[in-house]
Amino acid sequence: MINKLLKLDNKYNFFKNYLKNLKLIKENNIYKGKIINILEDYVIINYGGKFEGTININEFKKKKIKIGDIINIIILKLDYNGECIISYKKAEYYKNWIKIINDYKTKRILKGKIVNKTKGGLIIKIYNNILSFLPGSQIDNSIINNYENNINSTIDVQIININYINNNIIVSHKILIDQDLENKKYNLIVGFHKGKIVYGKIKYLTSYGAFVDINNLEGLLHVNDIKKNQLKKFKIGQLYKFIVLSIDKKIFRIQLGLKKKKKWNLLIKKINIGSIIKGRVNKIKDYGILVYIKYGIEGLLQFSEISWYYKKSIIKINEIIKCKIINIDENKKKILLSIKQLHKDPFNKLIKKYQIGTIHKCKIINKNLILKLKNKFNCFFYLLDKVLCNEKEIIKLIVYYIDNKIRKIFLTTKIIDNKEWKKYKNIYKVNSIHNGKIKYIYKNYYFIINKRHEDLILFMNIEINKYIINSLINFKVLNINYPNIMVLPVLQKYTLGDYNELTIIKNLLEEEEKINNEKNINDKINNENNINDKINNENNINDKINNEKNINDKINNEKNINDKINNENNINDKINNEKNINDKK
Incomplete structure (x- = not known):
């Protein structure tokens, strides 16, 4: 037993x-x-x-x-x-397929053996027993006709596509060649910098420039960077000397120019700020006129420097013009030119003659008021009120106000005598508040007329664009100076004594907005912190629960072990009892 x-x-x-x-x-x-x-x-x-x-x-x-x-x-x-x-x-086989999928995702380079030629390419064996297809277009950058010569030779390939339905694998050797060329190009282009002298051969010519081969890097010599008709002198395959103008590392393209002798230094020795030169108009751009000076160097004539009188350009291409050099930037190698500074500023003469409060005669020509001066000076004058007059009639005008910044002399036909001015002076005292209607507008100037005193023009100069002609306005008198009265608008409940008060109010509003924005940002940050704290608390609670579960699992495991030990002890007790019984027998 x-x-x-x-x-x-x-x-x-x-x-x-x-x-x-x-x-x-x-x-x-x-x-x-x-x-x-x-x-x-x-x-x-x-x-x-x-x-x-x-x-x-x-x-x-x-x-x-x-x-x-x-x-x-x-x-x-x-x-x-x-x-x-x-x-x-x-x-x-399946283990190799797992390798293939991983190598396809990681773009790993594989060793393959060319085992046969097929239509359109070669059969490549990879991983000893798996066949793949290498298309003819993916063998090399150049066209290869004799595939038979490469059979039984090894080749480096990379998997570029997998057809999981048919278990077809397409590989490429050309992609590795392209990557190697790109790496070489990158290593080469790192050594280039603006101003470096390089040698290259002309690959081909186009209407907009020449493409140059520089150690397998492509450079472009644009027509704008060479002299007129110079592109025709280049020959394909011939070696030339160039200078690097700019580099585009993304497409491995280099902008080239012809290496020029240091003609800038030669020109700078001959000219100075204030020198008067003659030049030919080469181009007219949106930002100004490019004037050819000498040695292939151009100067910039801005439109604002053409004339004291005209806003539009009256200069034509290839015209020879006389200019004055007003600035030379040796770092950027730029020269600024001016025509109007060849002559004295006529506005300075005009304001000496046409002072505020002086009366002048005007002759009517073609329904426009023209002063008894040359027509070109009309750009400095602005007439506030149009009057109905016959042609060739002579009327009187008074200089109302002069602005030196915008170079304008304001005129009006409303001439006020001394008696009326004393009356208006008593009515429109400094800091007194009145109302009126905006009659004329010129840029930031608003001219106001009161119904009771239509002969008097008041004005304000502000950068607020909300007013239009005939809009009603409350204003406060700022300054009185015959024949004009300067005022300021009364905004809401505020009475503004000068421009500084207006800027103070604006600054206060801006500061309030900033404070409110900062408060909102701080509130958001606090809310986010509170949310994060709650999440952390929940995580801690979950961790505690998990720990308790683990402890309970350990206790249960120990109980199971104890149960097993008890069962084994019971079996051993039974065996011992049977032995004792046999011993007794």
Whole structure:
């Protein structure tokens, strides 16, 4: 009886250890297997299942094997008894496919062998037993016609596409050549900088410039960077000397110019600020006129420097003009020119003659008021009120106000005598508030008339654009100076004494907005911090719960272990009891 119990105990321990070591086998999974026997037709493999597996000896034709070798096997089919159909060849095939997918994603460079020629390309063997297709367009940058010469040779390739339905793999050797060229180009272009002297051959010519080959880098010599008709003198394939103007590292393109002698220094020696020169008009741009001076160097004539009188340009291309040099920037190598500064500013003479409050005569020509001066001076005058007059009639005008910044002399036909001015002076005292209607507008100037005193014009100069002609306005008198009265608008409940008060109010409003914005930002930050604190608290609570669960799991495991120990003790007690009974017998 005791022997039977001992045998049962040994069987129990054996099956317990066996079940521990037994793997959970699934179909289509790859496992490691050990060769335990090699027969004439089969190889017996122990892969950790219920039963050993067998593989046909033909699957090992290209592999030398011996007992004890560890190999990869795949479970093709699993029956209800636990017996499996396994394969070594397919395991290697699927393992290689996993490598292929990883190498495709990581763009790894593979070694391949050219095994055959096919229509449109070559058949390449990779991973010893997997075939791939190399299209003819992906072999090299240049066209290759004789594919047969490359059979049985090795080649570096990269997987560029996989067709998972048909298990087709497309590889490329050209992509590696392009990457190598790009790396070489990048290493070359790093050595280039603006102003460097380089040598290059003309590749081809276009209407907008010449493309130049500089050690496999492409450079462009634009027509704007050379003299007129100089492009025709270049010959394809001939070597020339160039200077680097700019570099685009993204497309590996270099902007080139012809290497010029240091003509800038020669010109600077001959000219100074204030020098008067003659030049030819080369181009008219939006920002000004480019004037050719000498030695291929141009100066810039801005439109504002053409005339004291005219706003529009009256200069034509190829015209020879006389200019004055007003600035020379040696760092940027720029020269600024002026025509109007060849003459004295006529506005300074005019304001000496046409002072505020002086009366002058005016002659009517073509329904426009023209002063008895040359017509070009009309740009300095502005008439506030239009009057109905006959042609060639002479009327009187008074100089109302002069603005030196905008270079304008304001005139009006409303001449006020001394008696009326004294009356208006008593009515419109400084800081007194009145109302009126805006009658005329010129830029930031607003001219106001009161219904009771239509002969008097009041004005304000502000940068507020909300007013239009005929709009009503409340204003405060700022300054009185015959024949004008300067005022300021009364905004809401505020009475503004001068411009400084207006700017103070604006600054206060801006500061209030800034403070409010900062408060809103701080509130948002505090809210986010509170939310983060709540999340952290919840995480801490979850961690505590998980810890408690782990402790409970440990306690349960210990209980299970104790139960097992108690069961074993009970079995041992039974065995001991049976022994005692036998001993007594």
